[in-house]
Structure formats: C-alpha cells, structure tokens
Amino acid sequence: MKGKKILLLFVTGIALASCTKEELRPAPDKVDVTVRLHWGALPVAGGMNYCFYPTGGGAAVTEEGSGEAYQGALPSGGYRVLAYNTGTEGIAFTGMESYGTATAEVLPVSASTRADGLTLVSQASMLYAVTGSDELVVPRLDPVETGANVKRLTRSLRLTFKLSDTQGISSLEGTFNGVYPSLLLSTGEPGSIARSSAPQTAASFTAAVTSREFVVGVSLFGMKNPENGAAYRSTLRLSLKGGDGWRQDVDVDLTRALTDIFAAGGEEPAFEIPTAIDIRVEPTPVGFSASVEGWRLGEGSGEIKYGYYQD
Incomplete structure (x- = not known):
C-alpha cells in the first residue's frame, strides 16, 4: 500500500509541473495585424495613414502604410481604427490624439475673412478615409486579419x-x-x-x-x-x-x-x-x-x- 501511494503522488507532481509550465509561456509584446482596405470603384490611394486608438485608453499608434492594406504589429487589446490617404492638399488634421476628436479641416485662404464676415476656405483635395469601423480586437498570441471599407469624403x-x-x-x-x-474622421460627417x-x-x-x-x-x-x-x-x-x-x-x-x-x-x-x-x-x-x-x-x-x- 505504501508503495502505491508514493507512485500516485509522483505522477500527480509531473502533471502539475507540466500545466504550470504551459501557463507561464510568455505572450509576445506585439501581434501581427493585417487590415485590408476595400476600395470598391474608388481609385486606390498610393499611401494611407493608419491610426489605432486603444479602447482601454492610452496613446494612439499611428503608422503609414500602403493603400492596399496595413501590415504591422500591435500590442494585444481592442482598438478603434481610422485611416486616411496621404498626399492631401489644403487640409489640416487636428485632434488626432483621440478617436472622437480626429478632424479634417479645410484650410482658409489668405486674407480669409471678407467684409461681410464670411470665412473663405480653399478647395479640398480628394480625401479617402476608413470611418465608423468596428472595434478591432488583437488577441494575445494569434495573428489577426480584418477588412475595412474606404469612403470618399470630398x-x-x-x-x-x-x-x-x-x-x-x-x-x-x-x-x-x-x-x-471640417469633418469628423470617425463618422465622415460634420461635427x-x-x-x-x-x-x-x-x-x-x-x-x-x-x-x-x-x-x-x-x-x-x-x-x-x-x-x-x-x-x-x-x-x-x-x-x-x-x-x-x-x-x-x-x-x-x-x-x-x-x-x-x-x-x-x-x-x-x-x-x-x-x-x-x-x-x-x-x-x-x-x-x-x-x-x-x-x-x-x-x-x-x-x-x-x-x-x-x-x-
């Protein structure tokens, strides 16, 4: 009886050790993420600015990528995604530190205020953007791939x-x-x-x-x-x-x-x-x-x- 009891404890100890080792396997700092853009009949832009806003708070991750897709790596967690084409003219981007305040503003022309009080703005170049996207969830271990529709805002x-x-x-x-x-980039609508x-x-x-x-x-x-x-x-x-x-x-x-x-x-x-x-x-x-x-x-x-x- 004593010998059987010792054997049972020994086998159980091996199983516990194996389980603990698996749980302690460290997760990577970042996970591969792909966001493919769907342009429909719109012309594909040569480049895009991609902005990832953590839903749990923290600084946005902003990177430049191709007009076809974003391919990079992000820390695990939830994100709201904005993207807009590079090479715009006559447009300033403000409030970009927050998803809800990110704004595209048409620049005023020189001597922009007329005698009648109107403010003159320049013509906006073509602006294409990903707006109103669903939350992107980046898991702890596995790569993630998703898609997003591009909208013309101009x-x-x-x-x-x-x-x-x-x-x-x-x-x-x-x-x-x-x-x-101006337009809010999160909705593509005026604030x-x-x-x-x-x-x-x-x-x-x-x-x-x-x-x-x-x-x-x-x-x-x-x-x-x-x-x-x-x-x-x-x-x-x-x-x-x-x-x-x-x-x-x-x-x-x-x-x-x-x-x-x-x-x-x-x-x-x-x-x-x-x-x-x-x-x-x-x-x-x-x-x-x-x-x-x-x-x-x-x-x-x-x-x-x-x-x-x-x-």
Missing part, C-alpha cells in the same frame, strides 16, 4: 457658366457660402462646430473666360444641413472682370437648386454621381445679371435627373 460640384455674350469679360471669381469647414460655422464659410474659385460656356469644378466637404436635409442659405457671388480693369459683382441664390438636388438624389453633391448647376450670365442696361438656369444630377454615371427654373 464631394465635387460643377458650375457651368453660360454667357449670352462675353461682353469683354476676361476672368471670373466666385464664392458661395454654406459649406462645411457641431462645422454645422454652426457652415453658413458663414464659403468656398472660392477663379476661372479665365475664353468662351461663352465653360465649367468650373469645386471640391468641398458638403453643404447639406443635417437638421432638415435642405441646403444652408447659399449665395453665389460672382466678380466679373474685364481686361481693362473694370469689375462688377453679381449675386445668385443657390439655396433652391441645392435643396432640390438633395431631394432628388438623396445625397448632397455626390461622391460617385457628378452634380452640376447651370448659371446664366446676361448683360443688362446697367451691367450684368445672373440666374440659375437648371441643374443636372447623375450625368456620366447613372440616371440623369434634370431640374429647370422659369424664374
């Missing part, structure tokens, strides 16, 4: 100018207010500051007048008031200039056209669907007048919807 608006006669006009400058000055600032923020453009009809493209972050789905009150101010130094300002109300565009397309100046507004400029006995002639939604990439005005 919208495009085309203004087609139709002149009954060039009447010596050599160039045209324009501004229109009611545009977002409270951007919404309150939009009515006093204006995009600007210039164009040489070489024919009676020409197109000006404007890139911006958005114009729709999220509170009611309509456009902010938006006025297009045109400064017509002649070669001999004369100048005349003409105002055009864009509010109705933009609101009708939003209602027809369900979106504001769209990502994939081009949006265009026709502006007619005509001479008068005392100078020039301008009016919205109509708009086109979807030209070149789907159903075309037209709107005309008889005002």
